[in-house]
Amino acid sequence: xxxxxxxxxxxxxxxxxxxxxxxxxxxxxxxxxxxxxxxxxxxxxxxxxxxxxxxxxxxxxxxxxxxxxxxxxxxxxxxxxxxxxxxxxxxxxxxxxxxxxxxxxxxxxxxxxxxxxxxxxxxxxxxxxxxxxxxxxxxxxxxxxxxxxxxxxxxxxxxxxxxxxxxxxxxxxxxxxxxxxxxxxxxxxxxxxxxxxxxxxxxxxxxxxxxxxxxxxxxxxxxxxxxxxxxxxxxxxxxxxxxxxxxxxxxxxxxxxxxxxxxxxxxxxxxxxxxxxxxxxxxxxxxxxxxxxxxxxxxxxxxxxxxxxxxxxxxxxxxxxxxxxxxxxxxxxxxxxxxxxxxxxxxxxxxxxxxxxxxxxxxxxxxxxxxxxxxxxxxxxxxxxxxxxxxxxxxxxxxxxxxxxxxxxxxxxxxxxxxxxxx
Numbered sequence: 223x224x225x226x227x228x229x230x231x232x233x234x235x236x237x238x239x240x241x242x243x244x245x246x247x248x249x250x251x252x253x254x255x256x257x258x259x260x261x262x263x264x265x266x267x268x269x270x271x272x273x274x275x276x277x278x279x280x281x282x283x284x285x286x287x288x289x290x291x292x293x294x295x296x297x298x299x300x301x302x303x304x305x306x307x308x309x310x311x312x313x314x315x316x317x318x319x320x321x322x323x324x325x326x327x328x329x330x331x332x333x334x335x336x337x338x339x340x341x342x343x344x345x346x347x348x349x350x351x352x353x354x355x356x357x358x359x360x361x362x363x364x365x366x367x368x369x370x371x372x373x374x375x376x377x378x379x380x381x382x383x384x385x386x387x388x389x390x391x392x393x394x395x396x397x398x399x400x401x402x403x404x405x406x407x408x409x410x411x412x413x414x415x416x417x418x419x420x421x422x423x424x425x426x427x428x429x430x431x432x433x434x435x436x437x438x439x440x441x442x443x444x445x446x447x448x449x450x451x452x453x454x455x456x457x458x459x460x461x462x463x464x465x466x467x468x469x470x471x472x473x474x475x476x477x478x479x480x481x482x483x484x485x486x487x488x489x490x491x492x493x494x495x496x497x498x499x500x501x502x503x504x505x506x507x508x509x510x511x512x513x514x515x516x517x518x519x520x521x522x523x524x525x526x527x528x529x530x531x532x533x534x535x536x537x538x539x540x541x542x543x544x545x546x547x548x549x550x551x552x553x554x555x556x557x558x559x560x561x562x563x564x565x566x567x568x569x570x571x572x573x574x575x576x577x578x579x580x581x582x583x584x585x586x587x588x589x590x591x592x593x594x595x596x597x598x599x600x601x602x603x604x605x606x607x608x609x610x611x612x613x614x615x616x617x618x619x620x621x622x623x624x625x626x627x628x629x630x631x632x633x634x635x636x637x638x639x640x641x642x643x644x645x
Contacts, residue, residue, distance in 0.1 A: 223247070226422035228393065228400045228436055229413060231261040232585055233565075233577040234428035235381040236592030239601075242388040244596065249391045249594065251398035251412070251420060256382040257306065259516035260432055262555050263374040265450075267488055268585040269468055270331065271305055272367045273323035278610065280326045282587065286624050289589035290383060292373065295380040297328050300313070303479055303574075304467035305369035306349070308361050316472040320364050328402075337366035351465040355538045361473075371468055371478055376601045377588055393418075400436050401427075411482045412436075424599055428577040431512045431554035437568050438504035442580050445512045447496035447552040449523035451531055452486045453545040459615045460485040463539070474534040486549070487542070490536060496552065497636035513637060514555035522550035524635065525643045549604070550643055556583045565598050565611040575599060 225241050227234045242248045257264040266505070269610040270287060274280040288298040293615040309316045327333040339345040342357035349365065386392070396416040404411045404419070411419040427436050431445035455463065460480040470476040475492040515521045528547060535543040556578045558564055564579035578597045584591070597603040598611070 223423040223424070225249075225426060225430055226251070226412060226420050227423050227426045228252075228432070229353060229429035230256050230258060230382065231378070231428060231430050232580070232588045233379075233430070233591055233595060234426070235378065235385055236588055236590070237426060237428065237577060237595040238385045238390045238592070239381065239388055240596045241599070242385065242390045243561045247419065248385075248389075249393065249394045249422065250385070250524055251396070251400060251414065253399035253415075255392075255394045255397075257375045257378040259428075260512070260514055260517075260554075261378065262553055262580065262582075263585050263588075265374045265488070265553070266372040266484065266486060267478045268374040269305065269369070269470070269476075270300065270302075270372055270586045271366070272327060273305075273307070273320070273366060273369075274326060275319050275322040277326055277330065277514070279583075279608075280323070280330060280332075282590070284330065284332055286587045287368065287588050289403050293447070293589055295384065296377060299373045299377040299380060300370065301372070301463070301479075301482075302368070302370040304343075304349075304365060304367045305470060307364040307366075307470045308357075309474070311360055311362055311366070313472055317362060321361075324364070325410065331411040332368065339363040339365070348630065349409070349467070351463075352538075356540070365467065369468070372585070372588075373483075374585060381389050381588060393420075404437065410571065422575065425572065425574045426577055426595070426599065427594075430557045430578055430580060432577045433556060434509050434511050435503060435577060437574065437576060438502065438509075439576070439578070440502050440505060440509040441563060442613060443552050443558050444510040444555045445498060446557040446634075447498065447512070447554050448582065449491040449496075449527050449550070450553055451489050451491075451492065451523055451528070451550040453489065453535070453542060453546040454548060455480050455485040455487060455542070457485065459542070460624035463487070469538060471534060471537070474521060474530060477534065477538075489531045489547075491523065491530055493530070494524065494527065494633045494635060495518075496635040496637045496640060512552075514554065515551045520642055521552055522642045522643075523552065523643045524645060532644045546644070546645075548645060550645060552622075552637075557578055557581050558572050559614075563611045565595055565603075566608070566613040569613060579611075 227250045269558040272283040436566040477489045502509040558579035569576040
C-alpha cells in the first residue's frame with residue numbers, strides 16, 4: 223500500500239512514521255526541508271500542557287506527555303519547566319476553563335502537580351525563581367508542574383530523522399511543492415511546481431494552515447495569524463531566568479524561559495489575531511490563507527502589539543521590558559470552528575484525506591497523532607473520535623472564538639490592513 227503525504231509538519235511527519243512502520247510505502251513532499259519555515263512548529267518553543275475542559279483531549283495530551291518523556295529523541299527536545307496560568311479575576315470564561323480543566327485532570331488522577339494560589343506570597347514561596355515578579359492582587363494563579371515546552375524546530379527534525387530511518391522517502395524544493403490535485407482517467411495525482419506528478423493508493427494532505435492551497439477547505443478551516451516576538455538576553459540574564467515556568471497571562475499574552483541554545487525569550491501576544499482573506503483557489507468566494515514572513519519580510523506584528531508585549535514583560539520582569547524586539551512574525555495556524563482537528567476523507571474524493579485543523583494546540587501531539595491519522599486512513603478510528611474530527615462545513619470567523627474558553631482572541635484583523643512594526 224502506497225501513501226503520499228503532502229506536508230512535512232507535525233501531522234504529516236507523525237503519520238509518515240506510523241504508516242511506514244506498518245508496512246506502507248510512504249513518500250512525503252514539501253516545498254521546504256524540515257523544519258519548513260511555513261510550519262507553525264518552525265519555532266524555538268511550543269507549550270506542552272494537559273489542561274483541557276474535555277476528557278478527550280486531556281487524556282490524549284497526558285499520553286503525549288508520556289511519549290515526550292519516554293522517547294529518547296523527543297525527550298531531548300522536551301523541558302518540563304511547569305506552566306503558570308495567570309488569569310484576571312474579571313475573566314470569567316478563562317477562570318471557568320481553568321476550574322474545569324483542573325477537575326478533569328483530577329478525575330484522570332493527574333491533578334497532583336497542580337496548585338491554585340490565592341495570593342502571590344505563597345506562589346513566590348513555592349517558586350522562588352519568580353520572587354522579583356510584581357504579581358497583581360486582581361489575578362488568580364494556577365501552577366501545573368506536569369507541563370512545559372518543547373523546542374519545536376528540533377522536535378520536527380527529530381521526527382524527520384525517525385522517518386528517514388524508517389524508510390520514508392522525501393522530496394523537497396519545486397519537485398515537492400504541491401500546486402494542485404488532478405484527476406485523469408479516474409486516477410488522482412498531486413501536481414508539483416516542477417511539473418512532477420505523484421500518485422499513490424492514498425493521498426494525505428497535511429499542510430496545516432496552507433492546506434487550502436491544495437484542497438478546498440472553505441467553511442471547514444481558516445488560516446489564523448497569531449503574533450509573536452522575541453527579546454535577546456545576555457548569558458547572565460538567561461541564567462537568572464532559566465528556571466522560570468512558562469508564564470501564561472490570560473490578560474496580556476505569554477512567554478517562555480530563555481531558549482537554551484540562543485538566549486532568546488519568545489513573547490506571544492493574546493487578544494488579537496488576523497485573517498488573510500483571499501480568493502479561494504478552488505472555488506468562488508474567499509478563504510483565509512497564510513502569507514508567510516519567509517516570503518514577505520515586512521510581515522512582522524501589528525505596531526500596537528509592541529506596547530502590549532512591553533506591558534507583559536513589565537508586569538513580570540520590568541528590567542527586560544526596554545529591550546528591543548526582534549524576530550517578530552505572524553505564526554499561522556489552521557483554525558477549525560470549534561478547535562477540533564479535521565482528520566477525515568475529503569468529500570468528493572475516494573483517495574484524498576485531510577489531517578489538519580491544529581487550531582493552535584496540535585503541536586503537543588507530535589509523538590502520537592500519527593497513530594490516530596493512520597487509524598482514520600484504515601477505517602479503524604473509533605466512532606467517537608471520528609465524529610469529533612469529521613469534515614464538517616461550518617461558518618468561520620470571529621464567532622468561533624466565543625465558543626472556546628481557552629482561546630483568548632477577541633479581535634480578528636484583516637491582514638492586508640495591518641500597520642506592521644519595523645525592526
